[in-house]
Amino acid sequence: MDVATVTEAAGTALVGAMATDLWGKAVDGVTALWRRAYPDRAETVAAELEQTRRQVLAARQSNDERALQDLRTGWQLRLAQFLDLEDHKLAEELVAELHRLVEEELKSAASLSEHNCANKVEMKVVALGTSRVNQVAGNQYNYKD
Incomplete structure (x- = not known):
């Protein structure tokens, strides 16, 4: 397994997962990996993951894609440094475990986060008097019975 490919996918998926309900699994999984190599x-x-999560949520709130990319890149580099161990057998085991974590838990959370972010709609309506208001975030159809 190519370490660079795994760390790139993991950094991206980790930052994506930070804005989802599966965040707890993500932090537990990454912390468990660290505990094996550097208890x-x-x-x-x-x-640091909790701090990054706060930064991710703030960046999403302000639609700051550059900040999100910087956070992804930071964790990609951090994970690559983490996996640069003298104990090559342990490094291979950790790469395999990180790959499993990304594929089975983080990737779906990250794609869900990206999907939710891309489809975010914020609407505000003020109706005065007896005004009728129809507010739709998509297509509105008039169906006749």
């Missing part, structure tokens, strides 16, 4: 750093990484 003394796992809690620090968990805190």
